[in-house]
Amino acid sequence: xxxxxxxxxxxxxxxxxxxxxxxxxxxxxxxxxxxxxxxxxxxxxxxxxxxxxxxxxxxxxxxxxxxxxxxxxxxxxxxxxxxxxxxxxxxxxxxxxxxxxxxxxxxxxxxxxxxxxxxxxxxxxxxxxxxxxxxxxxxxxxxxxxxxxxxxxxxxxxxxxxxxxxxxxxxxxxxxxxxxxxxxxxxxxxxxxxxxxxxxxxxxxxxxxxxxxxxxxxxxxxxxxxxxxxxxxxxxxxxxxxxxxxxxxxxxxxxxxxxxxxxxxxxxxxxxxxxxxxxxxxxxxxxxxxxxxxxxxxxxxxxxxxxxxxxxxxxxxxxxxxxxxxxxxxxxxxxxxxxxxxxxxxxxxxxxxx
Amino acid sequence: xxxxxxxxxxxxxxxxxxxxxxxxxxxxxxxxxxxxxxxxxxxxxxxxxxxxxxxxxxxxxxxxxxxxxxxxxxxxxxxxxxxxxxxxxxxxxxxxxxxxxxxxxxxxxxxxxxxxxxxxxxxxxxxxxxxxxxxxxxxxxxxxxxxxxxxxxxxxxxxxxxxxxxxxxxxxxxxxxxxxxxxxxxxxxxxxxxxxxxxxxxxxxxxxxxxxxxxxxxxxxxxxxxxxxxxxxxxxxxxxxxxxxxxxxxxxxxxxxxxxxxxxxxxxxxxxxxxxxxxxxxxxxxxxxxxxxxxxxxxxxxxxxxxxxxxxxxxxxxxxxxxxxxxxxxxxxxxxxxxxxxxxxxxxxxxxxx
DNA sequence: CTGAAAGCGCTTACAG
DNA sequence: CTGAAAGCGCTTACAG
Numbered sequence: 001x002x003x004x005x006x007x008x009x010x011x012x013x014x015x016x017x018x019x020x021x022x023x024x025x026x027x028x029x030x031x032x033x034x035x036x037x038x039x040x041x042x043x044x045x046x047x048x049x050x051x052x053x054x055x056x057x058x059x060x061x062x063x064x065x066x067x068x069x070x071x072x073x074x075x076x077x078x079x080x081x082x083x084x085x086x087x088x089x090x091x092x093x094x095x096x097x098x099x100x101x102x103x104x105x106x107x108x109x110x111x112x113x114x115x116x117x118x119x120x121x122x123x124x125x126x127x128x129x130x131x132x133x134x135x136x137x138x139x140x141x142x143x144x145x146x147x148x149x150x151x152x153x154x155x156x157x158x159x160x161x162x163x164x165x166x167x168x169x170x171x172x173x174x175x176x177x178x179x180x181x182x183x184x185x186x187x188x189x190x191x192x193x194x195x196x197x198x199x200x201x202x203x204x205x206x207x208x209x210x211x212x213x214x215x216x217x218x219x220x221x222x223x224x225x226x227x228x229x230x231x232x233x234x235x236x237x238x239x240x241x242x243x244x245x246x247x248x249x250x251x252x253x254x255x256x257x258x259x260x261x262x263x264x265x266x267x268x269x270x271x272x273x274x275x276x277x278x279x280x281x282x283x284x285x286x287x288x289x290x291x292x293x294x295x296x297x298x299x300x301x302x303x304x305x306x307x308x309x310x311x312x313x314x315x316x317x318x319x320x321x322x323x324x325x326x327x328x329x330x331x332x333x334x335x336x337x338x339x340x341x342x343x344x345x346x347x348x349x350x351x352x353x354x
Numbered sequence: 355x356x357x358x359x360x361x362x363x364x365x366x367x368x369x370x371x372x373x374x375x376x377x378x379x380x381x382x383x384x385x386x387x388x389x390x391x392x393x394x395x396x397x398x399x400x401x402x403x404x405x406x407x408x409x410x411x412x413x414x415x416x417x418x419x420x421x422x423x424x425x426x427x428x429x430x431x432x433x434x435x436x437x438x439x440x441x442x443x444x445x446x447x448x449x450x451x452x453x454x455x456x457x458x459x460x461x462x463x464x465x466x467x468x469x470x471x472x473x474x475x476x477x478x479x480x481x482x483x484x485x486x487x488x489x490x491x492x493x494x495x496x497x498x499x500x501x502x503x504x505x506x507x508x509x510x511x512x513x514x515x516x517x518x519x520x521x522x523x524x525x526x527x528x529x530x531x532x533x534x535x536x537x538x539x540x541x542x543x544x545x546x547x548x549x550x551x552x553x554x555x556x557x558x559x560x561x562x563x564x565x566x567x568x569x570x571x572x573x574x575x576x577x578x579x580x581x582x583x584x585x586x587x588x589x590x591x592x593x594x595x596x597x598x599x600x601x602x603x604x605x606x607x608x609x610x611x612x613x614x615x616x617x618x619x620x621x622x623x624x625x626x627x628x629x630x631x632x633x634x635x636x637x638x639x640x641x642x643x644x645x646x647x648x649x650x651x652x653x654x655x656x657x658x659x660x661x662x663x664x665x666x667x668x669x670x671x672x673x674x675x676x677x678x679x680x681x682x683x684x685x686x687x688x689x690x691x692x693x694x695x696x697x698x699x700x701x702x703x704x705x706x707x708x
Numbered sequence: 709c710t711g712a713a714a715g716c717g718c719t720t721a722c723a724g
Numbered sequence: 725c726t727g728a729a730a731g732c733g734c735t736t737a738c739a740g
Binding site: 130273298 | 415417418419420421422424425430440441443446450453462464465466467480481483484485486508509593594597623625626627629630648649652653654
């Protein structure tokens with residue numbers, strides 16, 4: 001009969017008969033308008049009234065219904081964040097700074113891994129759309145077409161890209177200057193006397209992978225070194241596959257004396273693999289990483305790497321999105337954060353013979 | 355004037371004038387009731403009509419408004435998951451299996467780190483309540499009072515606990531049998547001939563910390579070894595603090611020959627620290643971890659550890675919550691998953707002298 | 709098989 | 725400073 005009539009079970013009730021604005025209003029002999037205003041600290045409501053209302057809300061265990069509010073205002077207070085994998089410390093560190101920034105602006109943030117699965121990413125974007133999310137921070141899955149970004153934008157879901165960017169997406173993106181950064185690592189190894197330098201990890205399918213490889217190739221050329229295809233072991237992007245790649249590396253004929261890795265995770269895996277084979281990274285073979293995750297400094301040997309500005313990427317991406325929520329126009333540029341070389345033990349403490 | 359009148363801008367419009375059920379209904383000369391039913395595949399709607407409706411929805415770029423639906427049905431399709439830190443692979447692995455399980459049931463899951471900050475956890479629970487979330491999977495922050503759990507439960511937000519449990523919370527929890535598991539590791543070291551065994555990491559403030567310590571102490575006693583307070587280095591719970599603890603360990607007088615660590619992360623950090631000091635873990639000193647995270651098998655030396663059933667914890671916790679969403683009663687028990695010892699290199703390949 | 713109407717719990721002009 | 729009323733976009737009995 002009265003299916004929805006959860007109803008006002010009386011005035012000062014401390015029980016859970018679903019307290020809503022009207023419950024409080026009734027109890028106090030006020031209107032829901034006044035209660036609504038008071039709870040949001042509107043100066044329109046007299047101080048005394050406001051306090052009475054807040055007190056009653058507290059006592060009655062009132063819970064604000066954000067769905068209802070959001071349906072009315074079309075603001076949800078939600079920002080979606082979707083990356084390849086939050087377990088990867090590289091993303092973890094970016095997320096931490098996004099979280100800080102969003103927290104400060106009282107936005108709820110919803111996290112999602114797409115594992116480079118386009119369908120999973122789409123379903124997340126869809127969910128954000130359906131929830132009326134206020135914005136989306138995305139590190140796009142491999143193969144994301146610009147249309148996927150525009151779908152969101154066209155439906156009033158502002159998007160900011162991080163770590164990876166997409167040609168023609170028409171939205172702002174923040175990432176490190178990967179080509180430059182990888183150049184730094186390779187230059188460093190060349191300066192230490194290496195002439196045969198391998199690169200392990202990364203794929204052609206992300207901007208990150210392409211740019212880091214380009215930086216590697218450019219630096220070799222700069223150093224007057226002719227690249228040999230067998231030096232390039234594509235693929236690995238995590239610790240495990242880095243570990244596996246170590247044995248492939250060891251089988252390369254006229255074996256390189258140094259390895260630049262796609263990421264710290266890959267480098268750490270490679271170092272585990274080399275040690276397993278009885279080689280001492282930083283001694284028998286120079287190894288560099290990329291990202292400067294927390295672990296790089298305590299790894300043994302400590303890892304020479306390229307600091308990639310994760311927290312700056314996160315902070316600025318969140319900042320840019322918040323700007324847009326305040327009505328700013330979408331920028332279309334990709335903003336490159338300048339990376340920095342961190343020299344530690346894994347690249348060797350002395351010159352190598354090559 | 356007509357602030358909310360986004361309105362039906364005409365029939366077959368492909369433009370973004372906010373398409374809603376009524377837009378589709380108008381375009382097709384049907385009622386919103388029929389459209390709503392059709393879009394959710396109700397057999398009440400004739401096949402042909404259903405197809406026409408779906409086609410129109412697709413063409414017009416209709417986006418389902420979940421807030422509106424959820425306001426009406428008081429089902430949101432959202433499950434919140436809150437843990438100490440998703441970057442910790444231990445939680446990461448649990449989350450992955452929760453994610454799989456929830457995905458299969460088309461529940462959106464919202465992730466949150468509380469970093470053991472009670473206020474942050476509360477604000478997350480609040481958000482879930484306000485969003486009308488369907489359920490909550492929680493690894494409670496240190497010091498969580500049972501009342502915080504009951505607040506959620508009293509407001510129809512079913513809670514399932516993972517990894518850590520809380521006395522008197524009255525809800526189901528899933529975690530490994532920590533005391534038993536730690537006993538396994540210590541027994542193993544004793545069997546290898548160790549008589550002085552330190553324990554690094556963990557705190558009294560979590561059930562996990564207490565139980566693992568209890569397991570350690572019980573196993574020493576079982577082995578006829580008298581515990582010495584200087585063997586117990588409390589505190590470390592991540593890689594970095596494990597690394598730092600290594601030097602404290604080295605300063606212990608009459609130094610132990612073996613270390614059981616609170617977690618793999620701590621053990622991995624300890625091993626980095628020992629190596630840094632020129633000691634070879636698994637050779638000069640035996641080390642064990644706890645959790646059997648992915649990295650344990652590829653670490654060098656590979657890490658002897660206790661498999662803690664992360665994916666089983668995640669899967670069963672999600673399963674139990676889904677059961678409750680289907681109307682099952684809340685259980686009150688804590689379910690212990692039986693852990694398993696994984697013997698690898700770090701505990702030594704031969705007997706030690708003690 | 710389809711439609712008219714009420715209602716989920718808020719917020720927002722508008723009046724007073 | 726406070727209240728009455730409309731409306732956000734759905735879904736759900738109920739009628740036909």
